[in-house]
Amino acid sequence: MPESRAGRPRSEPARLAVLAAARDLVLSEGYERVSLVQIAATAGVGRQTIYRWWRSKEALLADAVLTETLPLDAELPPHTGDLAADLRGWVQSSIDRIADSDAAALYRALLAASALDPAATARMNDAFAAPLRAAVHASFHATGRGRHADVAADVFIGAMLNALVTRDDAARRRIADVVDVVVRGTAG
Amino acid sequence: MPESRAGRPRSEPARLAVLAAARDLVLSEGYERVSLVQIAATAGVGRQTIYRWWRSKEALLADAVLTETLPLDAELPPHTGDLAADLRGWVQSSIDRIADSDAAALYRALLAASALDPAATARMNDAFAAPLRAAVHASFHATGRGRHADVAADVFIGAMLNALVTRDDAARRRIADVVDVVVRGTAG
Amino acid sequence: MPESRAGRPRSEPARLAVLAAARDLVLSEGYERVSLVQIAATAGVGRQTIYRWWRSKEALLADAVLTETLPLDAELPPHTGDLAADLRGWVQSSIDRIADSDAAALYRALLAASALDPAATARMNDAFAAPLRAAVHASFHATGRGRHADVAADVFIGAMLNALVTRDDAARRRIADVVDVVVRGTAG
Amino acid sequence: MPESRAGRPRSEPARLAVLAAARDLVLSEGYERVSLVQIAATAGVGRQTIYRWWRSKEALLADAVLTETLPLDAELPPHTGDLAADLRGWVQSSIDRIADSDAAALYRALLAASALDPAATARMNDAFAAPLRAAVHASFHATGRGRHADVAADVFIGAMLNALVTRDDAARRRIADVVDVVVRGTAG
DNA sequence: GGCTAAGCGAGACGGTACGTCGTGTCTTAGA
DNA sequence: TCTAAGACACGACGTACCGTCTCGCTTAGCC
Numbered sequence: 120m121p122e123s124r125a126g127r128p129r130s131e132p133a134r135l136a137v138l139a140a141a142r143d144l145v146l147s148e149g150y151e152r153v154s155l156v157q158i159a160a161t162a163g164v165g166r167q168t169i170y171r172w173w174r175s176k177e178a179l180l181a182d183a184v185l186t187e188t189l190p191l192d193a194e195l196p197p198h199t200g201d202l203a204a205d206l207r208g209w210v211q212s213s214i215d216r217i218a219d220s221d222a223a224a225l226y227r228a229l230l231a232a233s234a235l236d237p238a239a240t241a242r243m244n245d246a247f248a249a250p251l252r253a254a255v256h257a258s259f260h261a262t263g264r265g266r267h268a269d270v271a272a273d274v275f276i277g278a279m280l281n282a283l284v285t286r287d288d289a290a291r292r293r294i295a296d297v298v299d300v301v302v303r304g305t306a307g
Numbered sequence: 308m309p310e311s312r313a314g315r316p317r318s319e320p321a322r323l324a325v326l327a328a329a330r331d332l333v334l335s336e337g338y339e340r341v342s343l344v345q346i347a348a349t350a351g352v353g354r355q356t357i358y359r360w361w362r363s364k365e366a367l368l369a370d371a372v373l374t375e376t377l378p379l380d381a382e383l384p385p386h387t388g389d390l391a392a393d394l395r396g397w398v399q400s401s402i403d404r405i406a407d408s409d410a411a412a413l414y415r416a417l418l419a420a421s422a423l424d425p426a427a428t429a430r431m432n433d434a435f436a437a438p439l440r441a442a443v444h445a446s447f448h449a450t451g452r453g454r455h456a457d458v459a460a461d462v463f464i465g466a467m468l469n470a471l472v473t474r475d476d477a478a479r480r481r482i483a484d485v486v487d488v489v490v491r492g493t494a495g
Numbered sequence: 496m497p498e499s500r501a502g503r504p505r506s507e508p509a510r511l512a513v514l515a516a517a518r519d520l521v522l523s524e525g526y527e528r529v530s531l532v533q534i535a536a537t538a539g540v541g542r543q544t545i546y547r548w549w550r551s552k553e554a555l556l557a558d559a560v561l562t563e564t565l566p567l568d569a570e571l572p573p574h575t576g577d578l579a580a581d582l583r584g585w586v587q588s589s590i591d592r593i594a595d596s597d598a599a600a601l602y603r604a605l606l607a608a609s610a611l612d613p614a615a616t617a618r619m620n621d622a623f624a625a626p627l628r629a630a631v632h633a634s635f636h637a638t639g640r641g642r643h644a645d646v647a648a649d650v651f652i653g654a655m656l657n658a659l660v661t662r663d664d665a666a667r668r669r670i671a672d673v674v675d676v677v678v679r680g681t682a683g
Numbered sequence: 684m685p686e687s688r689a690g691r692p693r694s695e696p697a698r699l700a701v702l703a704a705a706r707d708l709v710l711s712e713g714y715e716r717v718s719l720v721q722i723a724a725t726a727g728v729g730r731q732t733i734y735r736w737w738r739s740k741e742a743l744l745a746d747a748v749l750t751e752t753l754p755l756d757a758e759l760p761p762h763t764g765d766l767a768a769d770l771r772g773w774v775q776s777s778i779d780r781i782a783d784s785d786a787a788a789l790y791r792a793l794l795a796a797s798a799l800d801p802a803a804t805a806r807m808n809d810a811f812a813a814p815l816r817a818a819v820h821a822s823f824h825a826t827g828r829g830r831h832a833d834v835a836a837d838v839f840i841g842a843m844l845n846a847l848v849t850r851d852d853a854a855r856r857r858i859a860d861v862v863d864v865v866v867r868g869t870a871g
Numbered sequence: 872g873g874c875t876a877a878g879c880g881a882g883a884c885g886g887t888a889c890g891t892c893g894t895g896t897c898t899t900a901g902a
Numbered sequence: 903t904c905t906a907a908g909a910c911a912c913g914a915c916g917t918a919c920c921g922t923c924t925c926g927c928t929t930a931g932c933c
Contacts (some may be wrong), residue, residue: 124906127898133910150423154888165911170890177339231419234472235338244473270484277465280472284422285432289457296458302480304492314877315929321879331910342919353880502882503924509884526799530914541885542707544844546916551739553715609849620849635703646851646860653841656848660798663810680868690903691902697905718893729906734895 134172136162141183146221150180152229181212181239183233188225189216190246194254202262203302206255207295213251214279214294248276260306267305274301324350329371334409338416340366369420369427376413377404378434388452391490394463395483397442402467402482406474412485414471436464447493455493462489509546512538512681515557522597526556526604532664557615560679564601565592566622572631579678582631582651583671589627590655590670602659635681643681650677684773698736700726703838705747706789714744714792741796748793749839752786754810766826771859773818778843778858782850791848814839831869834870838865 140162144153155176159166173179191213199205219263229247233240252272261267273299282291328349332341343364347354361367387393403415420427438467440460447456463484520529531552535542549555557578567589575581593602605623608615628648635644650673658667687806704726708717719740723730730830737743765770781790823832838861848856 124908125900125906127910129909138407153932155890156888158910163911165909165913166889167891171909176889231422232471234415234419234422237474239428240473246355248473267484267488270488273469273478273481273927274462274485274488277469278461279465280468281461283467284418284468285428285436286425290461293458293461296455297462299493300455300458300462301488302492304488304490307386313875313931315879315931317878343921344919351880353878354920355884355922356879359878364920454876499927500882502889503813503884507846526759530913531916535885539885541883541887542915543885543886543917543919545864547883552915576796606848607798610791610798610876613850616849624849628837628868643860643864646857646864648837649842649845649854649857650864653843653845654837655841657837660794661804661812662801666837669834669837671836674829676834676868678728678829678868680864680866691905693904719895720893727906730894730908731918732894732905735904740894 129171130168133162133164133168137164137169137172137179138165138183138186141179142180142187143226145180145184145228146224150184150224153180155179168224171263177274181242183235184225184232185239185242185246186231188222188229188246189218192254198261202258202297203299206258206302207298209254210279210298211295214282216281218283218291223283230280230284248272250278264305271301309351317359321350321352321356325352325357325360325367325372327368328352328411332374333368333416334412338372338412338419341368343367347387365424369430370426372413372420373414373434375431376410376434377415378438386449390452391445391487394443394446395486395488398463398467398486399483400478401439402470405467406470406479411471418468418472428483432444436460439464452493459493461488505547506544507539509538513545513548514556514559514562514581515553518563518601521556521560521604522600526560526600526607529556532554547573556604557612557618560601560605561592561615561618561622562599564605564622567626568630569579578609578634579675582634582678584653585673586651586674587671589669590658593655594659594667599659606656606660624648626650640681647677648679655674687783690722693735697726697728697732701728701733701743702747702750704750705729705743709744709792710785710788714788714795717744719743726864736756740843741800741850741871745796745800745806748789749806749810750794751785752789752793753780754814762828766822767863770819770822770866774843774862775859777815778846778855781847782855787847794844795848812836815840817826828869835865835869 122210137158140158141153144157144161148157155166155169158179159169169179173182190210197205217223229239229243233243234240252269255275256265256271259265259271264271275294276298278294279289280292281287314401324347327342328346332345332349336345341387343354343357346367347357357367362372415442417427417431421431422428440457443460443463444453444456447459448452452459463482466478466485469475513534516534518531524533531542531545534555535545545555549558555643568585581648591600605615605619611618612618613672628645631648631651632641632644635641635647640647651670654666654670657663658670687845701722704722705717708721708725712721719730719733721741723733726802733743737746781787793803793807798804807818812829816833819836820829820832823829828835839858842854842858842861846858
């Protein structure tokens with residue numbers, strides 16, 4: 120029995136309460152204005168317990184934001200034979216899910232953290248870019264556009280980032296058109 | 308009745324020293340870790356002097372980052388008759404100028420600030436998105452693609468954001484291909 | 496002009512408010528249970544201001560207790576010709592002033608600090624033992640008992656310490672008898 | 684029905700290790716700076732074990748200090764017929780034993796605890812004042828000075844406290860003279 | 872040329888958050 | 903039921919920073 124450790128085990132409920140409290144406070148107070156004291160109080164947890172799980176407030180927030188933001192679907196959109204329509208629906212619904220929700224602030228926080236911290240970038244890639252890229256690869260290879268898959272994924276990811284960071288609803292609605300342009304531009 | 312007031316005039320050299328110090332410290336310490344005390348000391352300036360020019364640390368950093376990051380060229384790329392080649396060169400050189408430079412950290416800081424603060428978003432739009440969008444509009448209208456101008460601008464901006472935030476050199480190099488796809492996809 | 500320093504001068508009112516708050520809280524909460532947060536809040540002062548004046552909570556409490564406890568009278572008791580009566584009245588009133596007052600807790604705190612910290616001992620000596628010793632010296636030399644002055648002072652100080660630390664009212668009342676015994680024992 | 688309870692019996696070695704560790708740490712770190720964590724670690728004991736024997740850190744320290752400081756001899760000094768000489772030797776050797784030893788810090792800690800906490804005062808009284816007072820009573824009654832016994836005990840205790848708290852070697856050496864003065868002052 | 876007023880560097884002010892440490896309780900596995 | 907180990911809630915400590923205020927001094931425009 121190698122893994123049984125002495126002493127009282129760490130409280131997973133406490134950890135989850137902290138993550139939930141962090142998410143709620145990022146949403147209600149804003150990423151930059153959350154304090155550990157607030158988080159601990161909201162979670163009903165001692166401050167030291169937070170530092171037992173995370174090295175710093177920064178690490179906690181990175182974890183909380185990543186845990187509480189849903190990763191994009193890596194599943195292929197259902198094939199109807201019409202690539203443009205399939206992608207359009209899938210990309211549009213992805214960005215809508217991100218930008219419509221109350222959690223848009225969490226995604227923006229995730230983006231900001233990534234811009235400032237390479238480590239956060241890697242984690243955002245795992246949850247965000249990589250699944251999307253995989254799905255696009257599958258679709259594009261299935262339709263003979265394999266060599267354009269990475270470029271297309273760049274474009275979709277970029278368009279989402281743009282809509283997210285600018286909060287520009289018009290840009291968000293134009294994402295369907297972006298898909299059409301890319302599908303046309305990668306034909307043949 | 309001139310608006311010159313009595314008393315000693317504000318020191319422009321002090322203001323510039325503050326901006327330079329802010330930029331240097333963002334680069335050397337990181338956006339989140341700069342402190343006003345550091346900035347004031349580095350600039351050889353009293354703290355109150357900074358607050359005489361900017362309302363808050365946040366405002367100073369936004370201003371410093373924006374002042375010290377070069378806005379994209381709003382000038383139309385020189386027309387050679389080959390839209391794809393013109394755009395490709397212009398977009399690629401823009402992103403290279405941003406991402407190659409030591410100041411990439413400043414651009415990332417600007418992006419992070421925009422993600423967290425709508426006010427910063429507006430300023431970033433003025434300096435970046437708007438000029439780029441204007442240039443694309445001009446090019447696209449001149450080549451009969453006017454109705455696709457906004458979508459194309461979305462894509463170029465997005466691709467740049469993606470390359471910037473992910474620090475992915477491969478994605479950066481693919482931006483030339485992005486331009487080609489968009490030009491093809493908006494033909495006719 | 497050697498002493499004029501740059502910057503805002505330190506606030507003497509703030510310092511005094513801190514000392515008063517420290518004294519009040521030692522009296523109401525007990526020496527061991529006072530917290531700097533309480534003191535700062537009671538004094539209406541930022542915590543950093545306290546650390547600007549004192550190096551630590553310990554240093555503040557030592558200073559506060561010493562400042563707020565009245566030193567013994569170093570003045571000679573009025574000579575009536577009856578040394579025993581003069582000393583008796585003076586010693587008894589000294590111990591009564593210490594032990595009767597609400598500030599007894601402050602004197603006990605001072606004693607405890609002295610027991611634990613030689614630096615505090617020196618300060619207590621200045622405020623407490625030295626004046627008493629000086630007064631006893633004067634009286635004893637004036638009455639031909641000079642060579643017993645130090646011993647007598649030891650006894651009076653010790654008796655006071657005993658009454659103070661034991662909180663024993665009977666011992667306190669016996670201090671008058673202590674004086675008589677010493678006067679008798681040092682005669683001739 | 685014996686009062687032995689079911690389950691594992693408490694570990695007396697653990698208790699003694701805790702007391703020894705507490706004493707050592709008071710000596711090496713200082714009374715105010717000892718922590719339970721240190722004590723437990725030094726004693727090789729779990730923290731809960733300490734709380735099974737003592738109600739609080741304070742109670743442990745009081746107990747440790749008292750256990751590790753030798754109480755004064757309550758035994759009468761051997762009668763030689765010369766009260767002054769007998770007392771002088773006994774009192775002087777008592778204070779020397781206290782103040783010379785490495786454990787002087789423990790006695791001072793005990794004194795400090797007594798000044799701050801009435802409960803500690805009671806314990807100190809049991810170990811120190813009461814035995815000394817009993818011995819003095821016996822001696823004084825045996826020599827017809829019974830009515831001065833309490834006063835004399837006050838003086839001896841006080842002189843010891845004074846020497847202990849002030850760390851003043853001269854005062855310590857004068858204790859022999861104190862005895863002489865008291866013996867003279869209580870004659871007849 | 873002196874007066875007035877605002878800016879200047881410096882640094883203390885009240886507050887708030889951070890990350891660490893200590894206390895006393897609780898919860899594991901094991902003796 | 904005790905043991906060592908260690909997590910738990912709580913709260914104090916000392917530091918860092920923010921944005922404001924207050925010194926003595928400097929630097930302009932206006933009388």
